[in-house]
Every structure is written in structure tokens, then in C-alpha cells.
Amino acid sequence: MGAAPQQSPPAAPVPATQQMPDPAADQPIVPEAEFDKALPPLSSDINAPLEPMALEPVGTLPPPPVTPATGVVAATPKSAQPAPSGISSAAGTPTTPQDVSAELDRPLPPLATFDSTPFVTVADKTEKSPEIRYDTVVNGLDKVGLLDEFRAHSVLKKSGKAANAAVVSARAHEDEELAGRVMRSMGYYDGTAVATIETIPNEQGRVRAIVNATPGKQYHLGSVKVVADPTVPPDLIENALALKPGDPIEAGRVQGSEANVALVLPQNGYPFSKVGQRDILLDEQTLTGAYTLPVDIGARSSFGGFTTTGKLAFDAHHVGVLSRFKPGEIYDSRKVDDLRQALIATGLFSTASVEPVKTDRVGPDGTQQVDLLVRQVAGPKRSLAVSGGYSTGEGFKLEGSWTNRNLFPPEGALILNVTGGSQEQGAGATFKRSNAGKRDRTFSFGVAADHSNYDAYNAFTGTVFARLSYDSTPIWQKKFTWALGAELTGTNESVYDFGKPGNVRRTYFIAALPGQAQWDTTDSLLNPTKGYRVKLSLSPETSVQGKVSPYIRALTEVSGYYPISDSIVLAGRVRAASIDGISRDDLAPSRRYYGGGGGSVRGYGYQRLGPFDPNGNPVGGRSLNEFSLEARYRFGNFGIVPFFDGGNSYESSIPKGSDMRYGAGIGGRFYTNFGPLRFDVATPLNKRKGDGLIALYISIGQAF
Template identity: 40%
Template structure:
């Protein structure tokens, strides 16, 4: 025990007194008679107090401790500090009659031997601790894992039965994967993300019937899915991404209505490596416990009852009721259906917010609230145009599929917006309803439609450069103003210069003329064409009125009617090099066409069929003879999808009754061969030939084609391989005898783009005639048929 009088002197103002130092010396001397442990305790206390007193402001210490410290100093310690210290040591020895062997050895050691205080000295045995101490010099110690807890090679672990603690107030309990001791859990396991993630499900398939859909969604959203198998930071990424995926799995449980679902995350491994050392963890295991599936409780629909007679139909569109499984996807889809039906039933201002759920864990139910605000029913009023010079309100009314006074239908309004965009005259369209008469006494109100548009460039300058083995090289250019004669009246000037063709022409078109998707076309052109099959110089006038189909609005039915008048000087082809004189033909025609189309795509059909019939009554003056005849042609094609292959077939038949072939201009006769006919043969080179071996054309035609469009994985699935076989012929008679078949076969490539497939076909004739090329190459946009 230190001399407290000496400490009292040290607290007085001034420097450390000599008496204080001598008192401290007496303390050390008195402690020599005590045990080493007692000596160490006293010395440490004296040093601590001395250092603290020397470093603190003396005046402050005096004020704080004078009275209290004096009260703590016993009189016996002031008179004889050495004797007082020995007396205290003897008392402690009497209280502790026996010490441990280690403590006695320490007390008997000489004062100068401090080996027991060296940190790396051997430690005494501790009862009950049977783990070996780390060996000196090793950075870490390996603690063996009991075999029962080690991961198996297949990733399964022996699991003990675990009871899930129910939430407060719940009375149900469930055992999680209960198994008997020493047996393996019968589980269903799904390996994902290249082995990085393993979803382990209870053995009972009824635990979650939606498991496959659940896993597909997890695969699309998983963070582990993007982790490569050899990433340098795989361990850290496994932990971070695994935790993210665990939260994702818990959210997905709620999406499917499993609000008590639990996911336990653990690392897969470590597994022994080839050198016997443990490899890093290879993945994350998720033990899945869906729990009970919740069901829908009370369903409320806000103010939907204000729709009156429409309520039953609208409520049926929501299609969720008490007792149904609580599936958030279904609730979202049905809410969207209700909003869509409100728009189609005449409620342009209806508001259908996302459904809100109130979950009751005690009853395994969730109440659904869809706070619908119908906003009243309306009928169509007037249409206004923000750009009347580009597109007048009257023209917008012609385009629209509805009339004023009809009940509002959002589908018709969207159709109008798309139709205005399809004109190409505007870059953007926004159709907004505006109330002009509110609903009253149960009668619908009236809304005007304000059509806001932004202009698009209406002038186009285009050019083309191409080469075809049958038609030679060509360079073309055109200029067009698509609204030179509003509304939608366009003028196009075009010209072509080539080795086998020269052309100059002007075309006027009026779109949406006298009705939606109807077009009037007037074309005037002059051309000079020199082909292997014929040569013709002509001036022509043609006009047509037709119902169009296009990529935005593919029509099931189309039709056209027209008038053609042309004067031409023509002759049959001259492959022999002998030039015959040209004959003047004056021809008039009234072409008619009707077509049906049930395919799923205009440029790249995969299912359905198409059929069309062309009938063109014609009259010609040639060789001082007037002749009447008709050109009749029927086309049909069929498409069927078989897994990764689309099987396509085509049939074409034609006949030309009424006159001898010599009174029909060569450019209007039937020919076959080329990229859209019998591939492998040259353009228009299949058919009868004259005495000089020149293609003569014919009055009957028959063609058949079949091809398999095989989808591949190349270029993200955009590439198709297309083997094909074509066959057909042309005969001089009006009724074909089918005795002059020509066959062509080959392989094509299709590269599918957003605007249609780019086609490259390479074909060869299987039964060529003299002069036929051995290879034909065809490049175009869209399928061959």
C-alpha cells in the first residue's frame, strides 16, 4: 500500500517534495516483505498515482482532493508506513489459506525474475479446454469441420429438423424439411447461373406449383447470373450477389402470394482441391420454404358502381374474387384489363390506380382495393386539327373509323393516331379528349378530340444503284413531295439510266382518298427496255384505285381496279443475234385484283395463307388486227411453323384465252424464271422459244415452290438458312399440258431486320437447256413469297 502522507505532500502547490520521494522509496522497501503479486499491485498503483499527480495542475488537484483524501488515510499508516504494509499483507495471507501451484511459484521467484510476464512464455493448462493451442510460427490454425456438417460433392447437406417460429399472434407451426437423424432430406434442386446458384425446394411438388415460372423469373433477374465462373473476386461477389438474390427470392415469394416464405442462404463448399487444400466456395445455396399461400380476402373497387348499367360488365373484367390465390401478377393484369375496358366503354377520363394490398398474416389473406374513378361516360364530338393546312379536320374525320355521336372508344382513338402517323406527313401525334358537354341525368357527355401534330419533312430525294444478271446495271433517282396537293396529294418524278433500261416518269398519288386506306394513283411514263426475252419502247398511262395493306395496318382483304393505255414498239428477244423488226402494239386494259391475307407478317410470314386473283380484260391493235383477250392469274401461298422451321409453299397458275399469241405484245405475255419465280434459271428465260431460239413467252403458266426457313442461333437468332426447290413451266396453249417442267434448287440466307428480312438466294437449274446459266444469284428485301 503506498504512503498516503507522501501523496498528500505531492498534491500541495510547488514542485515535488523530497519527503514524497523518500516515502515512495519506503513503500518499495516495505513491499519487499510481501508476495511478488502484492508488490506488483502496490508498485503499479504508486506509479500510476505519481504520474497522474505530476502531470495535472497542482492548484486544481488541491481544491478537489485535500479534504476527501485526508479522510481516507488511517492514523496507523501515517505513523509507521512500513509496519502498516506488513500487517495488511499478513491479513491477506490469512484470508487465502492456499494458492494455486502457479501462483505459489510466482510468489517464490526472486524479485528480479520477470519471466512470468513475458507474453510468449508457456501458459498453464486450463481444465476443460481440449483444443490444441496454435503452433508458434504459423499464421493460422486449421480447425477440422465435423464430417456431418461438411458439404457433399453434389451440394446437398445433412439438415436437422428446424421449427419455424410463427409471427406474434399466429397459432400455426410448421417443421422445415424434417428428417430423421442420419438420413438425407428428399429435396428438389435446381442449378442456375452456371452452377453459381442452387435453389433447393421441399420434396413435395405441391409446396409451390408455380415453381417453374418462379425460377424463370429469378433466372432473368438474378445477380449471380452475371458472375463469370473464373472471376478473380468471385468470393466477394458471391457474398454480395448472393445476398441480393436472397432478397429477390423473398420478393418473388410475395409476388406469388407466399408472404411467409423463407430463404436461407449459404455458401456451397469449400470443396477439397486436387492438392488436398480447400478450394474457395463455388456458389450459393438457397434453401426455399414457400410456406402457406395467401388468398384474396375482401375486394373493393372504389367508385366503380357509378358506372350504373355498365358495372356488372366492368366488375367482371376485374375477374378477381374472394378466395382466389393472392397473385400480384394476376391482380396487375386484371387491373389493366379493367382500365382498358373503361376506355373502350366510353370513359375517357377514368382513373384506375394500381391495386393496394392489406395483408393479414393471422388469416393468410390479403384485401385488395382498386380505387376506381370512372369520370363519366362520353360520346364523340368534333375533331380539331392543330395543322389544318397539313391535315384538315374534315380529312381527319375521313381517316377516323368513328363518327360524331358514337360512344367513346379508346381503341378507335389510338387507331386514328397511328393512321395519322402512317401518312408520313407528321413526326408526332397526340390526340386529347376535351369535355364540351358534361354528363347529365344519366346521359353521356360530349368530348371534342384535339389532334396536335408536329410536321415531318415532306420532300424526299432518293437514288439507287444496282446490277442484275438478267436486267444489267442500272442507276435511278427520284424526287417526291408527299403533300404538294393537300391533303396527302404527292407528286413523284423518277428516272432510270441502265444498260438494259431507260425510264422517265411522273406519278401522282392521293392517299386516303374517299375513305380510309384507299389510294388513287395516276402514272405517266416512257421507257425503253432491252431484255433477253423481249425489247420494247413504250409510252404508257395508268391509273388505279385500290385498298392498300401496309406494315402498320395489314389488311385481311385488299382489292384494286384500274385503267391502262399504252403504245409500244416491241419485238421478241435476240439471243441468236438476229434482229427482227419491231411491231407497233396499242393496248388497253381494265385490270382487277382481289386478295385475302391471313398471315401474321407482311414481309416475313410464319403462319397462315394468302391468295389472290387477277383478271385483266384487254384489247390490242397489232398487225392491222384488233384482238380481245384476258390475262388471268391466280396465286396462293401457305405457311406453317414447325418448332424452329417455317415450311412455306407457293402455287401459281395463269392463262390467256381469246387470241393468238402473236397479237399480244411480248411485254404482256407469260414468262417464268428469276428470283420470284423458278430460281436457278435466268429472268424470263423459261418458256417456249421461236425458230431462232429466242424466248417467245406463252399463254399459260404453272409454278410450284417449297422451302424450309430454318432458324439458327447465329447473329442472335437473326439468321435463317433456307433450302428451296422450285418447279414450273410456260406453254403456248391456253390450257397447259404440264409437259415442260423446269426444276431449280438451291440454298438461301435470310438476315432478319426490323423492317423485314434481307434475302440472298443461290440456285442452280436441275434440267437446264442450251444457253442456261449454271448458277443464279438473287438479292432482295422480303421473302421470296
């Protein structure tokens, strides 16, 4: 492409005393194209030094050579540089204006022949750039209690290093602005801050950054005004704002008060309220600020109905079952949050949200009714779970389950489970309806078959059961829970007959009505750190083995948790149990009480505390007493737990408290999102013949 025409620059004025006759005044005007030809060529080398422009024609300028391989324009040799008029070139041939004109007429080289790769300076990576170390001094902020707040966000910090002084200066400038913001956030609006950098004598490569702050006087609220329509009750906003004249104008205090207004209004019937932008007019003479807050409260509202949209897990009717409020009640955002938690606790959603929607309906009390729109995205219905453990006496045990949580909507689950272990094997199926007609109420029905082979007994058992309960969940833990059930069990078991004597097999048919109640004030189901639990279990039962033998099983357990520091929790438990109305020998071995094991007195094998037969095998008893003490020390996701346990089981229906057996040990914990993994090692303190020296327990969850 050709060069664009260049405009002729304006001529410099010539002083009057030096004006000369223009010899070209009578010459014809030179066309613009001819003028362009007379201009010197532009160098393609942008790094070449500028040459002085000669006032007379210059020598011939040969074209720059081009390297064939790369197309890079080579530097013009010194001998080829244009020479002033009247001086010969390197070849000794004088140049003429005609030669220059002919050279300018040549076409420019194509752009593609130029190499546009930027120059790169390769530095020696082994050479380290010199660093500047610095100390930071902050003056003035400690007097008003703002030094810690400043240091929490400081760029300089107390000390550090930088690549050069410019970096230290930039950081000091940022901290200078930070000091101003910190002072203004606490009401020191006249505060100033200046940052300086100074060298430290006799310490090369080290400087000191100094931030000098002058807070001045603190401003206080002169007046507080809320611009809003009347509320019910009338002082709702003022009480929630909690700002009064004379309070210091602190940003955190003001913002927290406004956030409280935005929280309290929806809790008291105003779901569509909006807190506007505050205005604070400062008076430099009185050091006060006039505070004004506009609030749009919206219409006072009450609960209406429910609507739902999205990929549904269940319909709007079942959403109403989960709610803890009735239509017509004054709107309360806390009850809406509770409903959202209940939806999450079902485990049926990938996402679920609840939001109020305006309607044109007016309730009997004159409030506007709002419907709750539930946006739901149903999650996967099926899940597979596997758990396992090991303990001395029980051996290895692996349990797996397959669940379809919503096979029978709403919330009708089918659970298939299987157990495999060195001493226990079994399978079962359970139908469970959660939130069955009422929030938090669960109905379950199932069948199970099991084979157990322990030192105490060998049993083949089949069970049909039904249960109605009010349960806790990890998301929504309840203080009071209960359960009522019914069981029909057929079991064939080996039993030691003291009358013959010897082992025989007997078949028992058992009908039971188990019930349980628990009061729980702890802060966690799986890993409590404070509070206590009281549990009572009661089960009237009838055993049919040649004759009908009614009896009652009872168990009471109390556990408590006390934090003595942020990382140490003392935990304790006591347990007592009794069976009344039947002799031990008429009772199926699987229904008797045994002590020992990971959930009982650690250090002893599973079911190995209590009476023994002549062969040295445990036969169980009709009563039990136990206690456990633990010191749970946690550091990060790990923990160490020393413990001390004691207890025994007895042939009598009332625990005697004599012949107590004690065990002690230490455990390790690995804390996960679903609960702690437990590794306990214990030893019996008053060891009997046949007891092992060490017992090991591995499972999920705390011992109690």
C-alpha cells in the same frame, strides 16, 4: 489570419484527500489571450504521432523547415523535438518558459505554403488480388415453384467469384432479401429467409453461400370488394378484374387484373377512369386477405369532334377522314389507337399523338361528348430512295425515286422515278393521293416511258395510267385489298414474224382496264411466316395493230406459309395464267406470258421458259403455270433457304402442264427492318441447249 481564441477546458476534480493549497489563489486572473499563449502549438503534420503533454514547461520548439520548391512542411528532426523540463536539448542548452513564450509569439506560416495533395499509394498492377470462388445453394423455394423466379434475379447466381469474402456476404444478404420478396409476391407473407456463408473443406479459396427459405402457408383472398360508381354494363369492372375469394394472393395476378380494369374501362366509354391504390388487409389466423380496390370511373363519354395543334401536316377535317368512327358513338380507346396508327402510316409525321379532351356538351344519349386532340409535328416531306439488283437474264438494274409526300395537301404526293440498267431504262412521274376522301383509298395518275432490250423483244413504250385502290401498308396490313385502273399504252417492238419469217418492228396501241383483288391472312407483307394469300388479276384489253383485237388477260396465284418451328417456315406457291380472244402472233410481245427468272422458275434466265423462234430467242405464250417450294431457316438476322421450282409457258390459251422445267438451288437471307435481302443461286434440273449452268438472283424481299 490569427488563431481563434481557445476556451479553457474544465479542470478535472481533485480528490479531497489530495487537495493542496493553491499557491496562485491570491494571484490576479490571467487574461484569455495570455492563457492562449501558454498552450502548446498545433502541429501542421496531421500524420505525426501524438507526444505526451508535459506537466512542466518544455524546451524550445524551432519552427518546422519549409522546402522552398514545394512549400511542404518538412518533418521535424528527432533532435528538434521538445524535451521535458530539466533535460537538455540536443544543443545542450536548457529551455526556459520565456523561450517557449517567445516561440509561440511567432506568426503562423501562410496556408499557401502547405501542400494539400493527398498521399497516393502506388500498387503494383502486376499483382492480382486474390479471388474467392463460391457456389450457391438455395433451399425451400423449389417446393413452392419459386426457384426459377429467384434465380432469374439472383445476384449470387449458381456459382461465381468475388474479390473477397465481404463481397460474397453482401451478395448473399441481397439474395436473402430477394427470397423474401419472391415469397411475398406469391402470397407467402409469413415466409422467412436466412443466408449463411460456410467454407468448403479441403478447398482453399472457395466457399459456399446458402440461402435457406421457409415459405410457410400461402395466403388467399378472403373477400374482393370494388368501390366504384355504377357502370354500363353493371358488372363491367368485376368481370374485368377477374379476382374472386379463394384465389391465391399473387402479385402478378393481382396487378394484371387491375391493369385489365384500366384497359377495359376506356374501351367501354370511360376515357377518364382511374384505378386507385389497392388495400389488402391480412388475417394471420385464417391466412386470408380482404381485398379492396377503389376505382374512379369518370363520366361515360361518346366521340365528339377533332382538334389539332402543332406543326401541321394536314387539318382536323382530314383527321376525321382517317377515323373509323362517327360522332356520337360510345368512346372506345381501341378506335383511338387505330386512328393513331393511321396517322403514323401516312409517313408525314415526326411525332403524332391523340388524346381525349373533356367538353361541356352532352350527347342525345346523355353521355358527355369528348373531342380528340391531335398533336402533330410534321416530318420532312421529301425523300430519296434507291434500290438495285441483279439476276441472270435481266442483268443489273438500279432504280431511284424522289418523292414529295405532301406537295398537294392533304397527302397529295408527287413521285419522280428513274430506272437504269443493262437491259432496261426508263423514267416516270406519278401523282398519288392517299386516303382520298376515305380511309385507305388511294388514287394515282401518271405517265411513264421505258426502253426494254431482252432476248424476247426490244421495245420503246409510253404509258398513261390511272388507278384507284384499297391497299395494305406495313403498319396496317389488311385482309382484303383491291385495285381498278385504266391504261393507254403505245409501244414499238421487235417481233418474230413466223409468216415471213424473220424479225420485224411493229407498233401497237393498247387500251386496258386492269383489276385485281387479294385475300391475305399472312402476318407480314414482306416476310410472312404463317397464313395464306389468294390473288386474282383480270384485265380486259384491246390491241390496235392494223385491226382491233379485243382479248382478256387473267392470272391466279395462291401462296401459303406454315411454321414447323420457331426458326423454320415452309412456303409454297402455285400460279396459273391465260390470255383468251387473240392469237399469239397478234399480241404485242410485251403483253405475252414468259417463265423463268428470280420471281418465276429459278435456274433459268429471265423470260427463257416457253416457245422459241428459229433463232433460239423466246417468243412467249398465252398461258403459264408455275410452282415453288421453299424451306426458310432463320437464325438471328441471317437465313438459309433451299428451294425447288417448276413451270413453263405455252402457245395455247390454256396451260397444258406438259414439258415442265425444274430448277433447284439455295439462297441466303439477311433480314433488315425494311425486309430481307435475297441472294439466290439455282441450276436447271432438266437443262436445255442454251441454258446456263448457274443462275444468280439478288434483290430485296422474298421470292413470294
